[in-house]
Amino acid sequence: MITTETPLQRDRARTIFEKGARGRRAFVAPALDVPAVDTTELLPARLRRGERARLPEVSEPEIVRHYVGISKRNFDLDSGFYPLGSCTMKHNPRLHERVAALPGHARLHPLQDAERSQGALELMWNLQQALAEVSGLPHVSLQPSAGSHGELAGVLLTRAYHEDRGETRKKVLTPDTAHGTNPATVTMAGLEVVKLATNADGGIDLDDLRAKAGEDVACLMLTNPNTLGLFDRNIAEIAQIVHGVGATLYYDGANLNAVMGLSRPGDMGFDIVHFNLHKSFTQPHGGGGPGSGPIAVSERVAPYLPLPVVAREDAADGGEPTFSLEHDRPKSIGRLRGFHGNYGCFVRSYAYIRSLGGDGLKDASEVAVLNANYLLARLRAHSLPNGRTVADYLPLAYGELCMHEFVLSGGPMKQELKIKTLDLAKRLLDYGFHPPTVYFPLLVDEALMVEPTETETRETLDAFADAIAAILAEAAQNPEIALSAPYSTPVRRLDEVAAAKRPVIRQALD
Amino acid sequence: MITTETPLQRDRARTIFEKGARGRRAFVAPALDVPAVDTTELLPARLRRGERARLPEVSEPEIVRHYVGISKRNFDLDSGFYPLGSCTMKHNPRLHERVAALPGHARLHPLQDAERSQGALELMWNLQQALAEVSGLPHVSLQPSAGSHGELAGVLLTRAYHEDRGETRKKVLTPDTAHGTNPATVTMAGLEVVKLATNADGGIDLDDLRAKAGEDVACLMLTNPNTLGLFDRNIAEIAQIVHGVGATLYYDGANLNAVMGLSRPGDMGFDIVHFNLHKSFTQPHGGGGPGSGPIAVSERVAPYLPLPVVAREDAADGGEPTFSLEHDRPKSIGRLRGFHGNYGCFVRSYAYIRSLGGDGLKDASEVAVLNANYLLARLRAHSLPNGRTVADYLPLAYGELCMHEFVLSGGPMKQELKIKTLDLAKRLLDYGFHPPTVYFPLLVDEALMVEPTETETRETLDAFADAIAAILAEAAQNPEIALSAPYSTPVRRLDEVAAAKRPVIRQALD
Amino acid sequence: MSRYTAITAADLDAMLDAIGVDSVREMFDRQIPPAVRLDRALELPDGQAEQDVYAHLSQLAARNTSAEDELSFLGAGMYDHYVPAIVDMLIERSEFLTPYTPYQPEISQGGLQVMFEYQTAISELTGLPASNASTYDGPSAVAAAAYMAKLHNGRTRIVASAGLHPHTMQTLRTYAHGFGMDVVEVALRDGVTDAAAWEEAIDAETSAAIFAQPNFYGAVEDAAALSAAAKGGGEGDGPVGGANPVVICQADPIALGILAAPGECGVDVAVGEGQPLGNRLDFGGPSFGFFAAREEYLRRMPGRIAGETVDVDGRRGFVLTLQTREQHIRREKATSNICTAQALNALAGVVYLSWLGRDGIVELGELLLARTHYAREKLAAIPGIEKLHSQPVVREFALRLDADVAAVRRRCAADGVNPGVDVQALSGREEDRGVLLVALTERRSRADIERLADVLGAAVVAERREAVAA
Amino acid sequence: MSRYTAITAADLDAMLDAIGVDSVREMFDRQIPPAVRLDRALELPDGQAEQDVYAHLSQLAARNTSAEDELSFLGAGMYDHYVPAIVDMLIERSEFLTPYTPYQPEISQGGLQVMFEYQTAISELTGLPASNASTYDGPSAVAAAAYMAKLHNGRTRIVASAGLHPHTMQTLRTYAHGFGMDVVEVALRDGVTDAAAWEEAIDAETSAAIFAQPNFYGAVEDAAALSAAAKGGGEGDGPVGGANPVVICQADPIALGILAAPGECGVDVAVGEGQPLGNRLDFGGPSFGFFAAREEYLRRMPGRIAGETVDVDGRRGFVLTLQTREQHIRREKATSNICTAQALNALAGVVYLSWLGRDGIVELGELLLARTHYAREKLAAIPGIEKLHSQPVVREFALRLDADVAAVRRRCAADGVNPGVDVQALSGREEDRGVLLVALTERRSRADIERLADVLGAAVVAERREAVAA
Numbered sequence A, B: 001m002i003t004t005e006t007p008l009q010r011d012r013a014r015t016i017f018e019k020g021a022r023g024r025r026a027f028v029a030p031a032l033d034v035p036a037v038d039t040t041e042l043l044p045a046r047l048r049r050g051e052r053a054r055l056p057e058v059s060e061p062e063i064v065r066h067y068v069g070i071s072k073r074n075f076d077l078d079s080g081f082y083p084l085g086s087c088t089m090k091h092n093p094r095l096h097e098r099v100a101a102l103p104g105h106a107r108l109h110p111l112q113d114a115e116r117s118q119g120a121l122e123l124m125w126n127l128q129q130a131l132a133e134v135s136g137l138p139h140v141s142l143q144p145s146a147g148s149h150g151e152l153a154g155v156l157l158t159r160a161y162h163e164d165r166g167e168t169r170k171k172v173l174t175p176d177t178a179h180g181t182n183p184a185t186v187t188m189a190g191l192e193v194v195k196l197a198t199n200a201d202g203g204i205d206l207d208d209l210r211a212k213a214g215e216d217v218a219c220l221m222l223t224n225p226n227t228l229g230l231f232d233r234n235i236a237e238i239a240q241i242v243h244g245v246g247a248t249l250y251y252d253g254a255n256l257n258a259v260m261g262l263s264r265p266g267d268m269g270f271d272i273v274h275f276n277l278h279k280s281f282t283q284p285h286g287g288g289g290p291g292s293g294p295i296a297v298s299e300r301v302a303p304y305l306p307l308p309v310v311a312r313e314d315a316a317d318g319g320e321p322t323f324s325l326e327h328d329r330p331k332s333i334g335r336l337r338g339f340h341g342n343y344g345c346f347v348r349s350y351a352y353i354r355s356l357g358g359d360g361l362k363d364a365s366e367v368a369v370l371n372a373n374y375l376l377a378r379l380r381a382h383s384l385p386n387g388r389t390v391a392d393y394l395p396l397a398y399g400e401l402c403m404h405e406f407v408l409s410g411g412p413m414k415q416e417l418k419i420k421t422l423d424l425a426k427r428l429l430d431y432g433f434h435p436p437t438v439y440f441p442l443l444v445d446e447a448l449m450v451e452p453t454e455t456e457t458r459e460t461l462d463a464f465a466d467a468i469a470a471i472l473a474e475a476a477q478n479p480e481i482a483l484s485a486p487y488s489t490p491v492r493r494l495d496e497v498a499a500a501k502r503p504v505i506r507q508a509l510d
Numbered sequence C, D: 001m002s003r004y005t006a007i008t009a010a011d012l013d014a015m016l017d018a019i020g021v022d023s024v025r026e027m028f029d030r031q032i033p034p035a036v037r038l039d040r041a042l043e044l045p046d047g048q049a050e051q052d053v054y055a056h057l058s059q060l061a062a063r064n065t066s067a068e069d070e071l072s073f074l075g076a077g078m079y080d081h082y083v084p085a086i087v088d089m090l091i092e093r094s095e096f097l098t099p100y101t102p103y104q105p106e107i108s109q110g111g112l113q114v115m116f117e118y119q120t121a122i123s124e125l126t127g128l129p130a131s132n133a134s135t136y137d138g139p140s141a142v143a144a145a146a147y148m149a150k151l152h153n154g155r156t157r158i159v160a161s162a163g164l165h166p167h168t169m170q171t172l173r174t175y176a177h178g179f180g181m182d183v184v185e186v187a188l189r190d191g192v193t194d195a196a197a198w199e200e201a202i203d204a205e206t207s208a209a210i211f212a213q214p215n216f217y218g219a220v221e222d223a224a225a226l227s228a229a230a231k232g233g234g235e236g237d238g239p240v241g242g243a244n245p246v247v248i249c250q251a252d253p254i255a256l257g258i259l260a261a262p263g264e265c266g267v268d269v270a271v272g273e274g275q276p277l278g279n280r281l282d283f284g285g286p287s288f289g290f291f292a293a294r295e296e297y298l299r300r301m302p303g304r305i306a307g308e309t310v311d312v313d314g315r316r317g318f319v320l321t322l323q324t325r326e327q328h329i330r331r332e333k334a335t336s337n338i339c340t341a342q343a344l345n346a347l348a349g350v351v352y353l354s355w356l357g358r359d360g361i362v363e364l365g366e367l368l369l370a371r372t373h374y375a376r377e378k379l380a381a382i383p384g385i386e387k388l389h390s391q392p393v394v395r396e397f398a399l400r401l402d403a404d405v406a407a408v409r410r411r412c413a414a415d416g417v418n419p420g421v422d423v424q425a426l427s428g429r430e431e432d433r434g435v436l437l438v439a440l441t442e443r444r445s446r447a448d449i450e451r452l453a454d455v456l457g458a459a460v461v462a463e464r465r466e467a468v469a470a
């Protein structure tokens, strides 16, 4: 057989620092239009760099080719199904990029006077109102930069709330299904994590909760539906217990996409909720950000909200209302970052909310849950050539139905077919799918967490179910296929151990 | 060995018409805000369609995935070297897309009043001036939509010029190296093609010219440098002969990228020139358009220019000049299309001219010619494992040096290595390069026409030369490799004969 | 080093060395005779930094009043439809924006498939089986269709309805003069092509019969009747016993969502301006012309055509097909000289049509019908304004003002409203004096229409008052 | 059917059937207790067509005065640099815009390589070997660096120069309160950190010593001297015999093109606001914070880090590495809680730095130096305006006006000029009364500076006249 591989394809990946040549450039400086001065007088040598930063030296076409080229080594949401559990990889409408790029938004300086940024402030106010309505909690701060930043705000708020009442509560309860950011945040906020067990239904173990809920508890952090994709039916009772001991109830909003317009954290008894605009409200994820993590809170926590908050003042004469940044909240925990939050993300998510309206948000959640349950059902029912079913190898970890996502256990698959969840995930790459989230939540053996989202077609869900079945069937024949997968990707399995042992985290230059 | 091909990859290409489902949609209509009326009264059934047009029924995410997906089945200039001779595939700066998208340009209606489109008219006027300066011909019409449209304008101008003088000249001389659009245009313009021979230097055979240049000749159409990449050193004499018999001299500007700021068609004696803004002036080619083919002409041809032309009127009081569309040219050949030409292309090319300035345009041509000669030299010098050189198999068809492009003959390669130019081209695909233009110009056996352009790096030229050498070396070992290439492309060689025999030119729908 | 180039001083030395010349100058001196060398710098403004070019082009843009800046009812061939964001995103992808015409099909399947899909969409819209992959624009597509008629039947007489857009008529005349055809114009009556005159004008020498749908004044023509009349009602027989002329219809593709498809009406060739389909206004271009015909014309059509085939492994693929029609193969015998066409604009068109979808294009058409009706009645009720005709209209209609149109338009402009096209200024025809052509798209709401009525009404009143005063 | 979904009526029936429920309602009823169901519609405006949302967002944009609309000298942390068109083009590519964090490296080599390249660029700029792949923004990066100091040395005292941006100081205090550290502020003297007070404030209990470069008032700090003082000049010895504090510098990345690299100056951790590097203003975000440190801090750094490795076939590749620092692995023992960061903004940053290049960033710095000098002298020569300090500045400088800053700024705004930031309004500090902070970028030409001088000068004169009159 003739080899189809060419020297080019065998080329090792080269960074932009390994391209170009000394003296090449893309940038052309604007002309020096002021009198030439001896700038070494303006800035003495002592304060100057010795050597120039060895930035790339490349022409503009080289930059374009380089980054277009490596972009093709990414899988992305516009190229295929991305059922990454807990991440809500729903369609990113390009309308949002268009409106965010309008110079009135994109070139607006954050220190522009309020009178001359009324459009931006109104947008933020409208978004605050919308998030309050969706969460059922009246007061919103848009400041946090992402989910975990919202969590930090929330736990600091909780501290401030208790401290203001003269109480020092140190413990924060988190279920063992919690996302890693929850416990990490607690530590960063100077509090202590206490883990709560999960019951047989996949919810909070109420006995464990009762046992641990004491006067030293500051807060319970919860996701509902939780990371198993299950709605905790005991939520009212949980809230009662937590509030009973004077603690606050924190809602990790990563899973809000299951319940928009259907059930509201505020109505469930939560005091604080963070939103991930880059999940439920479709801010594109950008390969790891930007995101935005606004928080909404109840009355009692409101005085401590981080600054600034957008306020609206109605005109006395019935004219146009005016909007301003409120900085004067004496009990505020303070700022969490510069300026007013990730406004560019607000523009996108606000456009989304205006596109869908209340009914559309509800429809989105309904279809998200419908799609998840359909995919779950399709997988379950799928029979394999060896007479078994997918469910035999990949049973649902908890529950019967699910909300917007579900968690399968790869335990039986590992046992019987000798391939792990990781192998299944890697083989899915060859089938053109992004794998689900794997090995999370931790309490499920060989977990596989699948979140299809509402923007996928039935055909795509069917194709994914078929791919899972095909991989299991392959594995039943020959586990080696999955064990050595992937084959068709730009690189194959990478040596992560070596990477961590002797970290090479920048390009060496000579 | 384990197969790495998955069902997905084996999928046949599906059109957008084969996706989606009845009732799916992306479009949401704006609300009906006027009183509902019985629209069948407004538009009687007799005038209405029977059945709806069976357009796709797909969601927005499906559209995005579909077109993003098929876009990846294209090779493009931002992904690699594209030395397609005669096409001037130079870098397309994204600045141009940015400025063309400004609403003041992009949402400007062509019938906006002149007073309220002064920016656009000034831009067009400035572009006319710049093109006049580059070509050395004072009068410009921006109307034609592409090169061949410019040619049509030019030949019609020539006719009008002669007719106005009471002459009916029917013959148009075109060299046998001419691009196909030249003779095709002549026929469309109601004139007759007379072919001119090429001399041993690759230029016009002067004897043949003298023999054919008579009073019945309307025009000589020429490219200079011509499609062999050679500058016809006899141009002054050619002009003299042509003008001597009262004919016009037409310059096909497709190769202008070789001579900007270095030599001007007007100074060579040409009467009419068309520009390909989508070549020398980097309007992106869009996979086959849009382009723009302005023409510049000498005084004697100016009265016949197509309409409209932008005119400038200086303010009497030294204020801002005003610009207008001049429609009143009684001798004009008339319109060639709607409105004022491809303004969006003017914006891009004008931005390019402003970025480079006169010196930059000259530099561009200098580097274009430098790159071409370097690549030619590199190829020539390349020795192969079998002791031969690339030049043995792929000799330069004519000349020693070249202008911005050069034409090799694959004749010896075909003879000795048993692979044709087509095979070499197809094998280049596996090496990640777009092949040169092949089998043109027609007078070169197994022609290979290479135009690197000025925006390529030396490294890229070297890599291309290496690839050509590698393919010849492979072929010397085993011609089958090239004969069956490509291997790594989304599809392999396609059956063009079957396609033409029983044309399937649209998706069948049921 | 010029902008966008990459040759460093070290590169230059090495390259000159390899070439065997001492300088760039020498490289040129050895090729271009001194007499035709330009020995001065080009007189052009100096090159500028990217930011400065951006600033300059922004300033120029700011001196235009675009549809973003005023309430505009301009139409007459190009319309301010909303272009969905996905169109921009897709046409800006390098993979679509930057390739050449797909000469190497193995690495151009994306572009070729787009053409194939585009052809399918146009075929559906027009009801004709054979679409090319685009021509330059609407008017030149009409001219190209006339040329095809000549190639088809060898005759030279073109009968054209006066309902054609003036630019179409002018373009047709320019081209026709070139390839030796004559254009005979048939007047309108009650706003549509005069059926009797049409039938009479079309004789055995007639090569092509051309009308617009809706016509330039917004009126929906009876396409079936015009076709039938052109063909003398017979099968294959022209009106006076000769062979049929080629019946050509220039159509608004948005209107085709609800109007009888040309192919259903006996039309042979349907062409038109593609701009309304997801293309920007761009001060008039680039957009695209669509071109579809009956099967029998396939091998005489101009332009690129993508066709389906298979590769050596049996995989489905697409190629440029029927290239023997084209200039690069047939040269002076080609059916057209077109080479670079409007591929990217056609991509925008098919993405837009996919976005609208089978039902959406009908909903859009119905919305336009209703709003246009509302606007037409509202405006015609204003004293000093009347309908030019009462024919059905889809999205554009002509009014006759009892006032100077230019002056009225200036008054409206001062109020931020552009009420439409001054027809006489465009057509130059005396009988168009006082005619205003008002176009709607889905972007013009009821509130916008009401504002138009207020502003236009006031302007007409003021102009008439002034005229009386003067 | 909601927007962007694809479930037709037929799909729905089949899907409910497969699930085994009769309705969507039932699917929810079986999972959510009635008590916590929302039994009314959300009170939000109705959903709208794409064009209407576009119109609404455009109207909001039109009510903002952006740097496109006025001559703006606003800075104070975010700057109106020109963002080259290739940045937008690249960050808008689906392949970069829409993926999640690269959890599956085999299909995420693009994003991972970008991180690796970004880390290299930041490392070069800061002169420090270990960069992460981004944090949220400048101020929170400072807070994160303080937390890292605490994890590193266990101490809780932070000494911070008053030259930090007020938002940085406030953010630091918020975070510090959380993780139990105290912030001691060191005042400025002659516009820069008071060296004596700095040295004195830093004691053996000091965990971190933090300053800004240039500082909030535009002055270039003597970074080497501040670092040396913090470290007591000794090798590994703190000022009063204890271990060294972690010296943290918050730097303007554009200024780093010409300023001594923090790593060369003895700084341990360099952080800063990345917005000036190819990111839009966006009313303050999203942008990114950069974070680089000496090798010894590598395993305590927050955020993602990409590392180089090989695949099973020996091919070079990149992965997220040192993940045992992170929350998803270490949970409550993680070195930070950060998860989603600012990958796309960091991409813009590295593309921008590649565009500037090794020489370009220096040329840019020199241009800014010259223009800033020109502007500073020109403005300071106006009666009623003086320099706040005479320290070297790079691209921003503080003036003291003998007039009410807010009133002066309003007057300038009426003339289309925004002369800079009202420092007291931002900092709330009494001593900042009268202080105006003027920032330049390469977009502000000499002509712009002259216009500023005219307008600001006139405004100050007018205000003083009015104040005298009153």
Ligand SMILES: Cc1ncc(COP(=O)(O)O)c(C=O)c1O
Residues within 6 Å of the ligand: A086, A087, A146, A147, A148, A149, A179, A181, A182, A223, A227, A252, A254, A255, A276, A291, A293, D338, D339, D340
């Ligand atoms: C359940 C849950 N909580 C919190 C987070 C953290 O959100 P972010 O990445 O926006 O910081 C995530 C993100 O993956 C999550 O899935």
Ligand SMILES: Cc1ncc(COP(=O)(O)O)c(C=O)c1O
Residues within 6 Å of the ligand: B086, B087, B146, B147, B148, B149, B179, B181, B182, B223, B227, B252, B254, B255, B276, B291, B293, C338, C339, C340
């Ligand atoms: C030499 C030459 N002449 C004319 C043309 C026709 O130009 P266009 O494609 O713009 O019609 C071309 C395009 O390939 C060409 O190379």
